[in-house]
Amino acid sequence: MRLKTFKGGIHPNDSKELTKNVPVVPHIPTETIIIPMRQHIGAPCEPVVQIGDEVLMGQKIGDSEAFVSAPVHSSVSGTVVDIKMYPHPGGGESKCVVIQNDFNDTLYPDIKPWNLDVSSKNIKNFVANIQSKEIVDKVREAGIVGMGGAAFPLHVKLTPPKDNPIDTVILNGAECEPYLTSDHRAMLENPLQIVIGSLLIKKAVGASRIVIAIENNKPDAIKVLQEVSSDFEEVEIGILKTKYPQGSEKQIINAVTGRQVPSGGLPSAVGVLVSNVDTASSVAKAVVMNLPLIERNVTVSGDAVMNPSNFKVRTGVTFASLFEAAGGFKVEPKKIIMGGPMMGIPQVTLNVPVIKGVSGVLAFSEPETFGKEEGICIKCGKCVDACPMRLMPNALSMFAENSDVEKLKKYHVLDCMECGSCSFICPQRRFMVQHIKKAKALVKNS
Amino acid sequence: MSNLIVSYAPHIRSAKSTKQLMADVIIALIPALVASVYFFGLPALVHTVVCVLSCVFFEWIWERAFKLPSTIGDLSAIITGILVAFNMPVSAPYWLGITGSAFAIIVVKMFFGGLGSNFVNPALAGRAFMLLCWPVLMTKWTVPDFTMSFVTDAVSTATPLGVLAESGQMPYSYLSLFLGNIGGCIGEVSALAILIGFVYLLIRKVITWRIPVIYVLTVFVLTEILGGDGLYYILSGGLMLGAVFMATDYVTSPMSATGHIIYAVGLGVLTVVIRMFGSLPEGVSYSILLMNIVTPLIDTYTKNRIYGKPKTGGKSHE
Numbered sequence: 001m002r003l004k005t006f007k008g009g010i011h012p013n014d015s016k017e018l019t020k021n022v023p024v025v026p027h028i029p030t031e032t033i034i035i036p037m038r039q040h041i042g043a044p045c046e047p048v049v050q051i052g053d054e055v056l057m058g059q060k061i062g063d064s065e066a067f068v069s070a071p072v073h074s075s076v077s078g079t080v081v082d083i084k085m086y087p088h089p090g091g092g093e094s095k096c097v098v099i100q101n102d103f104n105d106t107l108y109p110d111i112k113p114w115n116l117d118v119s120s121k122n123i124k125n126f127v128a129n130i131q132s133k134e135i136v137d138k139v140r141e142a143g144i145v146g147m148g149g150a151a152f153p154l155h156v157k158l159t160p161p162k163d164n165p166i167d168t169v170i171l172n173g174a175e176c177e178p179y180l181t182s183d184h185r186a187m188l189e190n191p192l193q194i195v196i197g198s199l200l201i202k203k204a205v206g207a208s209r210i211v212i213a214i215e216n217n218k219p220d221a222i223k224v225l226q227e228v229s230s231d232f233e234e235v236e237i238g239i240l241k242t243k244y245p246q247g248s249e250k251q252i253i254n255a256v257t258g259r260q261v262p263s264g265g266l267p268s269a270v271g272v273l274v275s276n277v278d279t280a281s282s283v284a285k286a287v288v289m290n291l292p293l294i295e296r297n298v299t300v301s302g303d304a305v306m307n308p309s310n311f312k313v314r315t316g317v318t319f320a321s322l323f324e325a326a327g328g329f330k331v332e333p334k335k336i337i338m339g340g341p342m343m344g345i346p347q348v349t350l351n352v353p354v355i356k357g358v359s360g361v362l363a364f365s366e367p368e369t370f371g372k373e374e375g376i377c378i379k380c381g382k383c384v385d386a387c388p389m390r391l392m393p394n395a396l397s398m399f400a401e402n403s404d405v406e407k408l409k410k411y412h413v414l415d416c417m418e419c420g421s422c423s424f425i426c427p428q429r430r431f432m433v434q435h436i437k438k439a440k441a442l443v444k445n446s
Numbered sequence: 447m448s449n450l451i452v453s454y455a456p457h458i459r460s461a462k463s464t465k466q467l468m469a470d471v472i473i474a475l476i477p478a479l480v481a482s483v484y485f486f487g488l489p490a491l492v493h494t495v496v497c498v499l500s501c502v503f504f505e506w507i508w509e510r511a512f513k514l515p516s517t518i519g520d521l522s523a524i525i526t527g528i529l530v531a532f533n534m535p536v537s538a539p540y541w542l543g544i545t546g547s548a549f550a551i552i553v554v555k556m557f558f559g560g561l562g563s564n565f566v567n568p569a570l571a572g573r574a575f576m577l578l579c580w581p582v583l584m585t586k587w588t589v590p591d592f593t594m595s596f597v598t599d600a601v602s603t604a605t606p607l608g609v610l611a612e613s614g615q616m617p618y619s620y621l622s623l624f625l626g627n628i629g630g631c632i633g634e635v636s637a638l639a640i641l642i643g644f645v646y647l648l649i650r651k652v653i654t655w656r657i658p659v660i661y662v663l664t665v666f667v668l669t670e671i672l673g674g675d676g677l678y679y680i681l682s683g684g685l686m687l688g689a690v691f692m693a694t695d696y697v698t699s700p701m702s703a704t705g706h707i708i709y710a711v712g713l714g715v716l717t718v719v720i721r722m723f724g725s726l727p728e729g730v731s732y733s734i735l736l737m738n739i740v741t742p743l744i745d746t747y748t749k750n751r752i753y754g755k756p757k758t759g760g761k762s763h764e
């Protein structure tokens with residue numbers, strides 16, 4: 001079978017062997033749970049509870065009037081003890097609701113047990129009989145956002161502009177960031193939920209085709225999903241070449257459909273919706289059980305971690321508790337990252353809470369091969385070859401250093417998605433992404 | 447854990463720094479060095495050592511004089527040194543190599559700002575300079591001898607292309623040309639040794655196949671079309687050495703794949719034109735120097751098509 005791929009990209013050492021065969025185990029929620037009101041792209045929520053309130057597991061505790069936003073829920077049952085600003089893993093601070101866990105996990109009454117018989121006939125019936133609007137409403141109420149890291153509210157994607165009908169739903173199982181295996185484990189352990197979720201998403205947007213796209217470094221996941229989806233004609237498994245950033249939205253669309261999202265446009269402009277695989281299984285749980293997004297798979301890995309693991313984690317527990325559950329550190333970590341090593345966000349403290357978009361937390365003892373100094377460009381062209389957006393990173397970084405706004409615009413700096421491929425490959429160890437980030441701010445403010 | 451490092455993503459880097467890439471190029475040059483010592487005796491090795499030491503020294507002294515951070519650690523000066531030596535006849539005096547190295551490093555490389563800022567290949571510019579100032583010394587060829595002495599008897603001979611240009615004869619067999627049992631510059635005679643280095647560079651992903659292969663193929667095809675002996679042409683003179691080690695110089699060759707193709711075809715055409723119609727028997731160094739100069743222009747016109755930007759104004763999908 002021909003592997004699907006895109007132009008450009010790099011081949012970092014994937015380091016997934018640390019955790020890819022480690023089954024997901026539940027992480028025990030801690031006594032204090034900190035739920036940020038900002039866990040998604042868009043307007044932050046405002047708390048809908050007060051200090052002293054009793055809350056149940058799965059109860060909504062923050063919401064917003066804005067369309068581009070997603071409500072947040074309590075991941076445990078207990079008492080609201082504080083509402084205050086608190087460090088946020090995405091940087092800066094966010095308003096958080098702090099809950100004292102009563103360790104009873106008393107469920108919010110709307111939430112039902114999984115009562116869907118999983119024969120394929122029954123699933124087809126269930127999907128046929130549910131209204132699109134009901135799916136979208138349930139997805140919004142459950143606060144589901146893209147769980148691959150971007151955390152874009154899913155109900156917004158499920159409501160595309162009228163003049164851009166969606167024909168293809170792509171489930172993103174590429175997981176191209178090194179170290180991360182949370183999606184891989186989700187595909188192995190909950191394949192049917194993922195397929196049900198994809199059918200519901202397809203129904204919601206009226207698409208005709210579903211492609212579950214997986215990199216060929218996960219043959220076991222490909223096999224499992226091929227088996228589980230064999231009864232559903234509209235679902236196909238797309239096998240992707242293992243290459244970074246295969247899982248980036250624009251690149252996976254190009255690989256699977258051959259289409260290219262126009263510069264500055266959304267995937268809906270080319271009739272595609274992309275959703276992460278774990279997000280799809282959350283959709284299934286939200287629609288069947290009314291279960292909001294309060295727990296997710298998180299990979300805890302990196303060379304400083306004693307027992308690299310995959311955990312099922314409630315939102316609001318601290319990074320510190322995850323590392324503790326993974327046996328602590330075997331050497332002192334020098335760098336803590338939320339997400340993968342290519343695009344992840346470095347942390348200043350371990351006392352930040354897990355939010356909906358956290359696919360992994362990594363701890364490194366040596367900031368692997370970081371140069372503290374950068375060289376000058378030797379025009380080797382490696383970054384030009386690697387850029388998946390087909391830009392000229394070398395030229396951009398040079399214009400950035402000279403603050404040349406006109407040239408930056410002419411070379412389309414705003415199309416850069418900060419994937420880091422250029423920095424990764426540069427033999428002179430230039431700080432490409434850093435320069436380009438600055439350049440983007442410069443252009444936006446000009 | 448108060449001192450966690452916060453730096454921009456990506457948090458990992460490819461294993462290949464400039465220094466490692468350059469080290470690979472040096473390794474790839476070793477077969478050609480061994481072949482040159484085999485064919486020309488120890489003076490070939492002495493020339494190489496002299497040029498390497500001179501290049502490193504001139505770079506170091508320049509940076510010291512101008513209080514610049516030292517860059518000799520990137521190993522690029524060593525490569526320049528080897529290539530300057532490889533582009534000289536073994537009979538040349540040692541001071542010639544030192545002079546050529548000085549020109550390559552000081553005038554061509556450091557004067558413009560060091561590695562990355564030079565617009566022509568330093569070693570080739572050094573060769574052109576030596577050829578211009580001391581044409582006789584630079585074209586006195588010796589028969590390969592197999593005595594391991596430090597003094598080479600300057601028994602004059604001619605290079606395969608020299609003979610071809612003068613008398614239209616082809617005195618060497620293809621096998622001699624391939625193995626290197628011929629007259630010529632120190633590092634260029636053995637096509638076999640250079641090809642071993644080429645394969646190593648490909649395996650280590652230091653360069654792509656495009657420039658060398660397209661360059662050599664262009665020379666072959668064009669020579670055949672013009673009625674010459676293509677195989678003889680590609681195996682003789684500095685073509686192999688130039689195609690593998692000098693035309694592929696990062697700094698002075700284009701960056702995109704399309705750029706590589708245009709550049710390599712241009713090299714091939716120029717080389718054949720100079721060899722067949724020019725007054726010089728050899729055309730590789732001048733072709734590369736000329737194409738180095740147009741490289742910025744090629745880069746300007748061969749940008750990749752940006753993702754999401756349709757070729758023509760139309761819709762980008764389907």
Ligand code: SF4
Pocket residue numbers: 386387388389390391392393415416417418419420421422423432433436
């Ligand atoms: S970070 Fe930007 S410029 Fe660099 S490779 Fe990625 S998209 Fe291209």
Ligand code: SF4
Pocket residue numbers: 376377378379380381382383384393394422425426427428429430
């Ligand atoms: S990879 Fe680095 S050295 Fe090479 S062209 Fe790009 S910026 Fe320049």
